[in-house]
Amino acid sequence: GxxxxxxxxxxxxxxxxxxxxxxxxxxxxxxxxxxxxxxxxxxxxxxxxxxxxxxxxxxxxxxxxxxxxxxxxxxxxxxxxxxxxxxxxxxLESTPPHLKTSDIVATIECLPGVKKVHDLHIWSVEPRIVMLTCHVLVDTHTVPDKDQLLQPIQSTLSSKFGIHHLTLQLETKCPETEDLHCNLSYLTNGSSTKDPILPHLHHH
Ligand SMILES: [Zn+2]
Ligand SMILES: [Zn+2]
Missing domain, CATH: 1.20.58 (Methane Monooxygenase Hydroxylase; Chain G, domain 1)
Incomplete structure (x- = not known):
């Protein structure tokens, strides 16, 4: 004992x-x-x-x-x-708890030349590495060359949210700007994307 x-x-x-x-x-x-x-x-x-x-x-x-x-x-x-x-x-690659999606969207949309942010995905591979992808609708009157927006968005997200890895799709028009988050079931269920009654098709 x-x-x-x-x-x-x-x-x-x-x-x-x-x-x-x-x-x-x-x-x-x-x-x-x-x-x-x-x-x-x-x-x-x-x-x-x-x-x-x-x-x-x-x-x-x-x-x-x-x-x-x-x-x-x-x-x-x-x-x-x-x-x-x-x-x-x-x-499950869900949005990290310390980041608020609405804050990030608002921050990007505050930059001059940004009309709208949509199809946003945020996930982390491990707590310190956050990945972000989104579409950014560019106002070509303010920013004639949309590539000029890339650097300001990158540095803002990096300094304000610590997101250093992002993939942006800068676009002047997009058929699905109303969806902030794309419906992930399109991505996981391949057959459903061929269904004609869906409101829109996702183009990843
Ligand atoms: Zn888009
Ligand atoms: Zn998507």
Whole structure:
């Protein structure tokens, strides 16, 4: 009994030390955060073993062992949910939580020469790398050469939102300017794009 508790105590200290080392990097990087959470979980486990061991040694209540295990499982499941959630968002390539689509659209549309932004996609491959694609309808009276808009849009999105990777389709006319987000079911369901009753076809 005391041997197990001794080993658990050593592993608790080791886990806490590594967790402290990882904590700084954990805020930014999903992989480091995963390792950090793993260390914290191991630390909880060790603590549980120590508490259970002490409790059983002092009171002879063997029920303490499964009871504490159960509590630990609940704690660990709750602790890893945000990580799971964030990983899922990345796998689904949904818009990162700290970016507001409406802010980004408004910012681009404020630039002189931009008439309208549509067919916007924002996703992240990992939390620090955000990708953006969109169509930008250009007012040729203000900006005769639409390529001149590329640089201002890039630098604005980069400085204001930290989006450094973007693919823009600068256009002077587009049949589907009303849809800010294209219906992604067009992209995933190939056969439906041939359906003539659809309001418009997407042209990726
Ligand atoms: Zn378009
Ligand atoms: Zn699209």
């Amino acid at each position: 005391f041997w197990v508790m001794g080993i658990a105590g050593i592993s608790l200290i080791a886990n806490l030390a590594v967790a402290l080392l990882l904590r700084r990097g954990a805020e930014e990087d999903l992989n480091i955060r995963g390792a950090f959470l793993h260390m914290v979980m191991d630390a909880w486990m060790s603590l549980g073993v120590i508490i259970a061991g002490l409790g059983i040694a002092l009171t002879d209540l063997t029920i303490l062992d499964p009871l504490i295990s159960l509590i630990l499982v609940i704690l660990i499941t709750r602790g890893s949910w945000p990580l799971f959630r964030e990983s899922l968002d990345i796998l």
